[in-house]
Amino acid sequence: MNPQPRDARSALRRRKIFEYCAMLALVLAMAGLYFLGRGREGRQEQIFARSGLELQGGFFASRFENGALSFSLQGRDFNYYPDQGRAEMSEPSVKIFAPEETVLVKGKTARFLAKTRRIEIEDQVEVRVRDYLAQTPALSCDLDQRICRGEKQIAVSGRGVELTGQGYIFDLGKGRIKILSGVKGKFKQEP
Amino acid sequence: MKKILTVLLVALLAPAAMAQAGKGKSEVAFSGFTWAPGELVEINADKMSVSLSERRAEFEGKVLVKKGKSLIYCDRLAVNYLESGQVQRLNAQGSVKLVEGKSFATGDELEYLKDQDKIWLKGSPELASEGQILLGELMVFDLNHNKLLVENPRIQFSRNSNESPQK
Numbered sequence: 499m500n501p502q503p504r505d506a507r508s509a510l511r512r513r514k515i516f517e518y519c520a521m522l523a524l525v526l527a528m529a530g531l532y533f534l535g536r537g538r539e540g541r542q543e544q545i546f547a548r549s550g551l552e553l554q555g556g557f558f559a560s561r562f563e564n565g566a567l568s569f570s571l572q573g574r575d576f577n578y579y580p581d582q583g584r585a586e587m588s589e590p591s592v593k594i595f596a597p598e599e600t601v602l603v604k605g606k607t608a609r610f611l612a613k614t615r616r617i618e619i620e621d622q623v624e625v626r627v628r629d630y631l632a633q634t635p636a637l638s639c640d641l642d643q644r645i646c647r648g649e650k651q652i653a654v655s656g657r658g659v660e661l662t663g664q665g666y667i668f669d670l671g672k673g674r675i676k677i678l679s680g681v682k683g684k685f686k687q688e689p
Numbered sequence: 690m691k692k693i694l695t696v697l698l699v700a701l702l703a704p705a706a707m708a709q710a711g712k713g714k715s716e717v718a719f720s721g722f723t724w725a726p727g728e729l730v731e732i733n734a735d736k737m738s739v740s741l742s743e744r745r746a747e748f749e750g751k752v753l754v755k756k757g758k759s760l761i762y763c764d765r766l767a768v769n770y771l772e773s774g775q776v777q778r779l780n781a782q783g784s785v786k787l788v789e790g791k792s793f794a795t796g797d798e799l800e801y802l803k804d805q806d807k808i809w810l811k812g813s814p815e816l817a818s819e820g821q822i823l824l825g826e827l828m829v830f831d832l833n834h835n836k837l838l839v840e841n842p843r844i845q846f847s848r849n850s851n852e853s854p855q856k
Contacts, residue, residue, distance in 0.1 A: 598742065628741055629772070654739070658774015661739060661746070673741040681748060683732040685768065687725070688775045 552577050557587075561641075569594045569641055571617075573608070585610040590619055596644055596671040602626045603639065603646070616640055627673060630656040634666070644671040652677060658686040730776055731755040732766065744770050752781070761799065762786040777803050785810070792818035794828065806833040820847035 553576040560570040573590040590608035594601045606621035618638045625632040625646070632654045639646040646668040654661040654675060661684075663677030735750025746768045754761035764783025770776050781799040787810070797812020808830040810816075816823040816837075825839035 630741055656741075656774065657772060659770065661737065663737065674738060675741070676736070676738045678736050681732075681734040681737040683734075683737065683746065683748065683768075685730040685732075685770055685776050686774050687728045687730065688773055689727045 567595050583612040585612070590617075592617065592619070592639070592641075594639075594641070594644055594670050596673075599627055599670060599673045601644075601670045603637070605637070614640075615642055625668065627670070628656075630654055630659075632668065632675065637668075639670075645669050658688075660684040725757060728757060732768070734766070744772065746770070754779070754781070758789050760788045762788070763799070775803070785812075792816070796828070807831050821845070822847070 556574060557576045558570065558572040561568045570593045571590065573587040575588045576585060578585040587608040587610070588606070590605055592603040594603065603619060603623070603625050605619035605623040608617055608619045610617045616638055620636045623634050623637045632652055634648050634652040635650045637646050637648045647666065649665050651664050652662065652666045661677065661681070663679060663681040665678035667676045732748055732752065732754050734748035734752045737746055737748045739746040748766040750764070752763045752766045754766065761781055763781035763785045767780040768776055769778040779801040782797065785796050785799045787794045787799060794810055794814060794816040796810040796814035800809040810828040814825055814828040816828060822845040823839060824843040824845070825841050827840040829838040831838065
């Protein structure tokens, strides 16, 4: 019996080692891709949910629902406080896309409350819908329901129409405003 | 069979109308309700709801409409208006009272259509002016033609014509 030459045995061993290493590398690569994919899926939520975030000099965020743009949010500065579950913004501008209306809400400052998913906008708040402009000192919006509320004064003006009062519910999706007390309305007749 | 009385205000409410007109020309009651160009219609109420797409505003609770020389008091008021703000239709319901000078009318429902320039007063309407009270089932103030139409009219006269009847 002829023993295999030493070089041939050595070559066989190297080949097997190479095969094992290749398989191991393949398994590791697949595992790596799997965990990388998972990491990307949850990336935005993780950043928003676990770590503070500070953006200065302009930010833009948007949300899609069923393939359609639901709302967009932009402003100057953005600070997220994870321990309090809220974000603060300056000069916020929220565009809400409802089936029949596109509504623009602006103010000087805003807070987003992650728990209730409400955005509270304050100081010189303006709501523009169709030809109307609504002005109020403060407003709280449920972005999912597209309903805004406030307890303070509101003044709604359009072409030839002025409505004022205190306390309101603004259904942005339906383009309907309810003023809850002290209503004064003016309708100017055509010249 | 329903009786219908068409009244040129000279016949029924002539004294009041003449006094209001002040020019020797009789005018139908609430002629001040006719629109003046650029005039403001002011409405006060406890609360309201407006549909921006339908251009329809609904006022509720202690509603007061100030329009020219006329005032309307009611519990609920619906206003339909054009894009320009021009009021096209008013519908007042619940304890309706329309006041102009010393004349006033009451009923359950009032409807005004600008394109017809008419006021319909329904629900036991009463018109009082200068000691005279006109009652009926329906009153239509035709502001454009200076006429008042009353269904099933009844007239009451106060003993002292200087006393304005109070409701």
